[in-house]
Amino acid sequence: xxxxxxxxxxxxxxxxxxxxxxxxxxxxxxxxxxxxxxxxxxxxxxxxxxxxxxxxxxxxxxxxxxxxxxxxxxxxxxxxxxxxxxxxxxxxxxxxxxxxxxxxxxxxxxxx
Amino acid sequence: xxxxxxxxxxxxxxxxxxxxxxxxxxxxxxxxxxxxxxxxxxxxxxxxxxxxxxxxxxxxxxxxxxxxxxxxxxxxxxxxxxxxxxxxxxxxxxxxxxxxxxxxxxxxxxxxx
Numbered sequence: 001x002x003x004x005x006x007x008x009x010x011x012x013x014x015x016x017x018x019x020x021x022x023x024x025x026x027x028x029x030x031x032x033x034x035x036x037x038x039x040x041x042x043x044x045x046x047x048x049x050x051x052x053x054x055x056x057x058x059x060x061x062x063x064x065x066x067x068x069x070x071x072x073x074x075x076x077x078x079x080x081x082x083x084x085x086x087x088x089x090x091x092x093x094x095x096x097x098x099x100x101x102x103x104x105x106x107x108x109x110x111x112x
Numbered sequence: 113x114x115x116x117x118x119x120x121x122x123x124x125x126x127x128x129x130x131x132x133x134x135x136x137x138x139x140x141x142x143x144x145x146x147x148x149x150x151x152x153x154x155x156x157x158x159x160x161x162x163x164x165x166x167x168x169x170x171x172x173x174x175x176x177x178x179x180x181x182x183x184x185x186x187x188x189x190x191x192x193x194x195x196x197x198x199x200x201x202x203x204x205x206x207x208x209x210x211x212x213x214x215x216x217x218x219x220x221x222x223x224x225x
Contacts, residue, residue, distance in 0.1 A: 031211055035215075040121070040217055040218075042202060042216055043156075043202065043215040058212070090155075094211060099206075100146070102158075103157070104155060105155040
């Protein structure tokens with residue numbers, strides 16, 4: 001079974017703080033993704049990575065950056081958290097053979 | 113750019129009722145189609161997917177979906193829902209080869225016992 005884990009289920013941060021969200025997958029997948037999920041908006045792609053040190057902007061990259069130093073780990077960084085970044089953040093990993101993305105449990109971030 | 117529409121935002125059904133959730137996409141090229149489900153407090157998981165072949169695909173827990181290319185649709189169905197089907201359902205589309213999913217806004221289904 002594909003296992004995608006995220007470092008925190010819940011996180012509370014203050015405006016202006018730097019925030020790191022970590023995602024790890026154990027299936028040697030090359031492609032990994034970060035989404036945010038908001039009520040009524042569905043999932044929106046923030047960034048994705050198709051290999052170590054490679055990254056591509058998704059649909060809503062503003063205010064975010066990512067890091068992929070190792071194949072199994074993909075980090076999402078909020079350089080200076082703002083209240084409009086309060087959301088559920090989902091990480092996914094792509095099984096290219098199955099052509100299917102598998103999701104982690106999500107991190108619910110509250111920015112005060 | 114690809115976009116995905118789920119017209120039903122909230123659906124309330126009684127147990128044993130039939131379910132159909134609509135999903136339409138905009139781009140007419142070759143696509144891969146997915147339905148994901150998120151049960152309360154759980155992570156998003158794959159319900160079913162369509163890549164090619166028989167346009168009627170069957171997934172887990174008695175769900176099925178039909179791809180109608182001429183209508184750009186991939187509607188999800190279940191003949192008889194159960195209380196445990198209460199969840200949020202997301203349709204997603206991938207333009208084949210791009211490895212990026214575009215999601216619809218989701219449909220919250222509440223099944224009353």
